[in-house]
Amino acid sequence: MLIESSNNSNVKRWMKLKQKKYRSQFNQFIVEGEHLVLEALKAKVVKEIIIREHSQLPDSIQPHECTVYQLKESLFIQLASTQAPQSVMAVCEMKQKPVTEMNRLLLLDRVQDPGNLGTLLRSAVAFGFDGVILGEGCVDVYNEKVIRSTQGAIFTLAIESHSLSDYIKRLMEQGIHVFGTSLYHGSPLSTIEEFPRMAFMLGNEGSGVQTELLELTHQNIFIEMSENIESLNVSIAGSIIMYHFRQ
Amino acid sequence: MLIESSNNSNVKRWMKLKQKKYRSQFNQFIVEGEHLVLEALKAKVVKEIIIREHSQLPDSIQPHECTVYQLKESLFIQLASTQAPQSVMAVCEMKQKPVTEMNRLLLLDRVQDPGNLGTLLRSAVAFGFDGVILGEGCVDVYNEKVIRSTQGAIFTLAIESHSLSDYIKRLMEQGIHVFGTSLYHGSPLSTIEEFPRMAFMLGNEGSGVQTELLELTHQNIFIEMSENIESLNVSIAGSIIMYHFRQ
Structure with missing residues (x-):
């Protein structure tokens, strides 16, 4: 499913996750790139996967039990923390333990x-x-x-x-x-x-x-x-x- | 004593110390900046101190038992490994132990x-x-x-x-x-x-x-x-x- 609007409620939440206070509030954070997304999947903490428009999910990534979104180029770049972002990110739940x-x-x-x-x-x-x-x-x-x-x-x-x-x-x-x-x-x-x-x-x-x-x-x-x-x-x-x- | 010529035998040796093979051959290496020169003096491994032309030896540096040279600006910059070198270097003997x-x-x-x-x-x-x-x-x-x-x-x-x-x-x-x-x-x-x-x-x-x-x-x-x-x-x-x- 391709998301094109910055008014989309998911996009709004993801953009908020760039700030520390919202990461704590939602208990979520975003990681970027195939290697880290794979590690996050292995640890079973991935809630959503975000792919860059015109990109494919790498073969190595098997997104069981999480939703996959395709994100418009300009929004993907805005969300990414690096200058030259890879084509995949994952929204992860923070591990919690009393x-x-x-x-x-x-x-x-x-x-x-x-x-x-x-x-x-x-x-x-x-x-x-x-x-x-x-x-x-x-x-x-x-x-x-x-x-x-x-x-x-x-x-x-x-x-x-x-x-x-x-x-x-x-x-x-x-x-x-x-x-x-x-x-x-x-x-x-x-x-x-x-x-x-x-x-x-x-x-x-x-x-x-x-x-x-x-x-x-x-x-x-x-x-x-x-x-x-x-x-x-x-x-x-x-x-x-x-x-x-x-x- | 101010050294101005690149043909000076000390300058020639110091320039060679920029290369690994000469460091091994002479068992010497150069460190740059007040902090490292002080550490080297503490460890008693300093052979020569080199100061940049127009600079003073920092008060903290007490060069007992080693020769102090002042080096022409352009040669000092050529010898230094950093873009914006500090004004002092030390030629050190490598520690050896059988x-x-x-x-x-x-x-x-x-x-x-x-x-x-x-x-x-x-x-x-x-x-x-x-x-x-x-x-x-x-x-x-x-x-x-x-x-x-x-x-x-x-x-x-x-x-x-x-x-x-x-x-x-x-x-x-x-x-x-x-x-x-x-x-x-x-x-x-x-x-x-x-x-x-x-x-x-x-x-x-x-x-x-x-x-x-x-x-x-x-x-x-x-x-x-x-x-x-x-x-x-x-x-x-x-x-x-x-x-x-x-x-």
């Missing part, structure tokens, strides 16, 4: 590099983490660079945005052990006791986790390392911790 | 992303590794992006280029235990016995370590992870292994 079912969480305080966030999400899936909480000041997870560097991890993880100070209290009320990371204070990773339910907080590339947040945790961790280096990359530090406490 | 003194090594097979190589070097220093061996097909370690992302690690590590198949045999003759990494074959990381002297081989971002090289090792390792993800980023995989067997 905190009561989460045993391993990652909390991110002002992580700003899209590559770091993408790599952390990929490692979170690899090591069986249930959810990732983005505090204020993190790069948008539906940023195109983040989505590309996650290699599909974005479809299988519950990812939410919250004020971390409030959320840490909520996790503690749920009986989850909350750990901060710090270069200077805390206990070495290899000495940390394992608990059934744990959350780990990582911080900004330049300045780490905010002191006020480190003061709210049960305990803080550092990763044992040589004095010859100032710090580890945040995606490295996070992945080492997640491997250590993998599920 | 293999008989190495207890932890990283071997890299066709790692091509400058950010990944830089991050691996930074983690190698953090976890007390002695040397990193670059096989054929790796990105040049003196690539500007690599140097920036190492955050100084490049000055304290012995980094060499070798044919990996020959080098693995040499390590084995030295009594070093050589491990490959593979997604599909091998033993889980957490079950690997620790030896006094170990080398770990990581592979290309897309295709991993070449099969022919994996067949030469004592043992191959995989990192335990969920089936929901295809692979880990090579800098993540390497850093997890290096943390696990840190010195």
